[in-house]
Amino acid sequence: xxxxxxxxxxxxxxxxxxxxxxxxxxxxxxxxxxxxxxxxxxxxxxxxxxxxxxxxxxxxxxxxxxxxxxxxxxxxxxxxxxxxxxxxxxxxxxxxxxxxxxxxxxxxxxxxxxxxxxxxxxxxxxxxxxxxxxxxxxxxxxxxxxxxxxxxxxxxxxxxxxxxxxxxxxxxxxxxxxxxxxxxxxxxxxxxxx
Amino acid sequence: xxxxxxxxxxxxxxxxxxxxxxxxxxxxxxxxxxxxxxxxxxxxxxxxxxxxxxxxxxxxxxxxxxxxxxxxxxxxxxxxxxxxxxxxxxxxxxxxxxxxxxxxxxxxxxxxxxxxxxxxxxxxxxxxxxxxxxxxxxxxxxxxxxxxxxxxxxxxxxxxxxxxxxxxxxxxxxxxxxxxxxxxxxxxxxxxxx
Numbered sequence: 001x002x003x004x005x006x007x008x009x010x011x012x013x014x015x016x017x018x019x020x021x022x023x024x025x026x027x028x029x030x031x032x033x034x035x036x037x038x039x040x041x042x043x044x045x046x047x048x049x050x051x052x053x054x055x056x057x058x059x060x061x062x063x064x065x066x067x068x069x070x071x072x073x074x075x076x077x078x079x080x081x082x083x084x085x086x087x088x089x090x091x092x093x094x095x096x097x098x099x100x101x102x103x104x105x106x107x108x109x110x111x112x113x114x115x116x117x118x119x120x121x122x123x124x125x126x127x128x129x130x131x132x133x134x135x136x137x138x139x140x141x142x143x144x145x146x147x148x149x150x151x152x153x154x155x156x157x158x159x160x161x162x163x164x165x166x167x168x169x170x171x172x173x174x175x176x177x178x179x180x181x182x183x184x185x186x187x188x189x190x191x192x193x194x
Numbered sequence: 195x196x197x198x199x200x201x202x203x204x205x206x207x208x209x210x211x212x213x214x215x216x217x218x219x220x221x222x223x224x225x226x227x228x229x230x231x232x233x234x235x236x237x238x239x240x241x242x243x244x245x246x247x248x249x250x251x252x253x254x255x256x257x258x259x260x261x262x263x264x265x266x267x268x269x270x271x272x273x274x275x276x277x278x279x280x281x282x283x284x285x286x287x288x289x290x291x292x293x294x295x296x297x298x299x300x301x302x303x304x305x306x307x308x309x310x311x312x313x314x315x316x317x318x319x320x321x322x323x324x325x326x327x328x329x330x331x332x333x334x335x336x337x338x339x340x341x342x343x344x345x346x347x348x349x350x351x352x353x354x355x356x357x358x359x360x361x362x363x364x365x366x367x368x369x370x371x372x373x374x375x376x377x378x379x380x381x382x383x384x385x386x387x388x
Binding site for chain 1: 202204209214324349
């Protein structure tokens with residue numbers, strides 16, 4: 001492993017009712033978050049390939065952790081998202097280097113598929129910063145019931161020279177989704193959009 | 195007997211490899227199980243609330259078991275514990291105190307008769323309120339290496355008429371514990387203190 005991981009946190013949320021109405025089956029979503037040393041902290045580094053490699057490693061590790069926490073077989077995952085928070089001695093570009101070039105392929109490999117873009121967010125922040133991980137259907141970005149977001153935070157991260165990297169995976173859309181649009185049983189799942 | 199109406203659950207597991215010092219061979223694991231329930235006493239003063247403690251017992255057991263499962267399924271791995279509650283704004287602090295018996299005894303039962311008092315905290319707060327749940331050794335409260343705390347919370351809970359209940363378990367001492375005091379290897383484990 002290239003990444004120097006200080007800690008890994010895995011969160012699983014299960015919503016069983018909303019406004020007194022039962023959610024059946026409950027909606028479930030998991031986020032796996034790694035807190036790593038930022039090898040490029042504190043200085044300008046032109047070539048960010050080390051972070052790209054770290055992103056590739058973390059894509060596989062975090063997707064596996066999230067799926068395991070949901071206790072589902074990977075191919076039944078329905079939506080996904082990713083995010084990173086860079087500590088104060090790093091650049092937003094460091095988050096981009098981890099998230100965008102190489103993290104997605106191993107996530108899709110773990111899930112067996114994933115035609116859609118993996119929605120993402122990034123920020124720079126201090127300890128305890130809240131990371132809002134956007135979520136979208138993994139095979140068809142226009143599935144409206146699966147547009148969502150999951151907030152995660154770790155009170156002691158990211159330290160100044162660290163990066164928090166998160167992958168979120170669900171087995172469902174929003175609880176009691178009812179604003180129309182494309183539904184998951186209408187998708188083709190080929191172009192990543194519909 | 196009011197019904198225990200669950201809206202949502204969260205489990206989170208942290209796996210800590212190091213905190214700037216040498217990485218430990220067996221990473222420390224800390225897990226929290228949160229449940230958000232309707233507060234049956236929200237909005238008015240109800241003199242007699244004690245019966246709800248019995249109603250919460252199955253939920254306590256359910257949470258305690260889910261924590262052991264999240265930590266790998268072996269109850270003998272668990273060395274620290276704690277509990278807490280956040281009462282939504284239409285409730286009173288005393289409603290959080292209803293969790294002491296069902297939360298604490300559930301963990302002791304699942305862990306095979308742990309001796310130490312379960313460290314706890316509680317407060318009234320709005321959605322997104324964070325709670326620092328104190329943690330101590332399960333058989334001897336004075337074990338200094340196991341004094342710890344885990345910050346927990348949920349972005350959308352507790353709503354005004356809800357209570358967020360938390361149980362926490364850990365698998366060992368702080369990752370770089372080195373401030374002396376009673377060691378886990380020195381305890382008698384009879385009186386719950388030493």
